[in-house]
Structure formats: C-alpha cells, structure tokens
Amino acid sequence: MAVSILNRVMGVGLATVGMAALVWWLVAAATGKEAYETFMGCATSWPGYVVGVGLTFTFFLHLCAGLRHFVLDLGAGFELQANRAWAWGTLIGAVLLTGLTWLLILWKGI
Amino acid sequence: MGSGTGLGRVRGLGSARSGSHHWWLQRVTALGNVVLVLWFLFSLLRLPSLGYEGVINWIHSPLTAVPLALMVINVCWHFRLGLQVVIEDYVHGGMRVISLGLLHLWTFGAGGFALYSILKIAFAGTPA
Numbered sequence: 231m232a233v234s235i236l237n238r239v240m241g242v243g244l245a246t247v248g249m250a251a252l253v254w255w256l257v258a259a260a261t262g263k264e265a266y267e268t269f270m271g272c273a274t275s276w277p278g279y280v281v282g283v284g285l286t287f288t289f290f291l292h293l294c295a296g297l298r299h300f301v302l303d304l305g306a307g308f309e310l311q312a313n314r315a316w317a318w319g320t321l322i323g324a325v326l327l328t329g330l331t332w333l334l335i336l337w338k339g340i
Numbered sequence: 341m342g343s344g345t346g347l348g349r350v351r352g353l354g355s356a357r358s359g360s361h362h363w364w365l366q367r368v369t370a371l372g373n374v375v376l377v378l379w380f381l382f383s384l385l386r387l388p389s390l391g392y393e394g395v396i397n398w399i400h401s402p403l404t405a406v407p408l409a410l411m412v413i414n415v416c417w418h419f420r421l422g423l424q425v426v427i428e429d430y431v432h433g434g435m436r437v438i439s440l441g442l443l444h445l446w447t448f449g450a451g452g453f454a455l456y457s458i459l460k461i462a463f464a465g466t467p468a
Contacts, residue, residue: 238422238426241419241422241426242423242426244419245419245422245423246446249415249416249419249446249450250450252415252454253450253453253454253457256453256454256458257453257457259395259396259399259457259461260456260457260458260460260461263392266392267392270390270391270392289377289381293377293378296370297374300370300371303367331381331385334385335385338385339389
C-alpha cells in the first residue's frame with residue numbers, strides 16, 4: 231500500500247524534476263560548450279549531487295516498484311507475507327542499486 | 341444530467357471504454373522504459389567522461405541518437421499517462437482542467453525541446 235503510493239509520488243518526481251534535468255542537459259549540449267559547462271557546473275555542485283542522488287534513487291524505486299506491479303498484474307504475490315516481502319524488497323533493491331551506481335560514479339570520477 | 345446522487349448520475353452511461361487501453365499502454369510504455377532508461381544509464385556510466393566533446397560525439401552516433409529519441413518519446417508518453425491518472429484521482433473541479441492542460445503543455449514542450457536537441461546534435465558536425 232505505502233510502496234504503491236510512494237511509486238506514484240516517485241513517478242511525479244521523475245516526470246517533473248527528472249525530465250527537467252534531462253531536457254536541460256540535452257538543450258545545453260545542443261547549444262554549445264559554454265552552456266554545457268554551465269550545466270555540468272551545477273550538476274557537480276553540492277545541490278547538484280543531492281538532486282542527482284535523489285533522482286537515481288527515485289528512478290530505481292520507481293523501476294523496482296513498477297516491476298513489482300507487473301508481478302501483481304499477473305495475479306501473483308497477493309498473499310500477505312509475499313506482498314510485504316516484495317514491498318520491502320523494492321525499497322532495499324532501490325537503495326542497493328543507487329549505492330552501486332554512485333560507487334561506480336565515484337570510482338570512475340565524472 | 342440529473343442532480344441526483346453520484347450513482348444516479350452515472351447509472352446507465354457505461355464506462356468511457358478507454359480505461360483498459362489507457363491501462364495497457366501504461367504497461368507497454370513501462371516495459372519500454374525498463375529497456376531504454378537502463379540502456380541510457382549504463383551508457384552514461386560506460387562513457388569515459390561526461391565532458392562536452394565526449395557526450396556530443398556519443399549522441400552524434402545514430403546508435404545513440406535513435407534510442408535516445410525513442411527514450412524521450414517513451415518517457416513522455418509514460419508520464420503523460422501516469423500523471424493524468426494521478427491528477428484525476430486527487431485534483432477536482434477547475435483545478436483538474438488546469439492541471440491536465442499544464443501536463444499536456446509540459447509533455448509536448450519538454451519532449452519537443454529534448455527531441456530537437458538530440459536531432460540537432462545528430463545532424464550537425466561534431467566538435468574537433
């Protein structure tokens with residue numbers, strides 16, 4: 231239940247903040263080097279990293295919760311225990327995937 | 341339209357007959373997003389750097405530009421369907437009409453800018 235509502239909130243976040251970031255990145259790249267450097271400057275500032283980590287986590291949570299909904303759509307996983315386990319699984323999965331992604335980014339450097 | 345109860349007003353009207361199609365498209369675009377957005381994320385992580393030249397050269401390739409454009413279309417389609425349901429569930433009256441209008445504007449506005457930018461990089465020459 232809570233994960234289902236969270237999935238909606240995450241969807242709204244991705245559609246607004248996530249889409250805005252993607253559009254800014256693409257328009258900056260199409261505009262020229264200076265505009266792109268401005269974007270990268272913002273993206274690699276502290277607030278930029280907070281938004282970046284937030285968006286990564288939001289994406290992975292929306293992904294995991296979406297996959298959970300695919301299973302539920304098939305009519306499976308409605309038993310109380312299984313349902314609860316899957317709900318926790320999406321949260322833990324999203325945290326792990328976000329951590330893994332940012333470890334890769336830090337390890338490589340931007 | 342009578343002024344009776346909510347049930348009385350809708351009785352006999354039937355459904356709008358587009359709900360299951362909406363629901364189905366939401367799932368189809370979701371599956372598309374699983375593939376396309378994960379591809380996008382993996383590709384970004386695999387790029388040697390996110391510097392200007394590298395990113396422009398990457399988007400310039402047809403093997404990037406086409407899936408990237410498809411991702412933008414699919415993402416816009418998916419959030420257009422999803423946010424419509426969220427708005428219809430939680431926003432009522434005049435605000436609902438305004439919200440749905442803004443959602444439409446955002447979908448096509450943001451999508452248009454993103455697609456144009458991808459195509460411009462794809463068709464223009466790459467920096468030396």
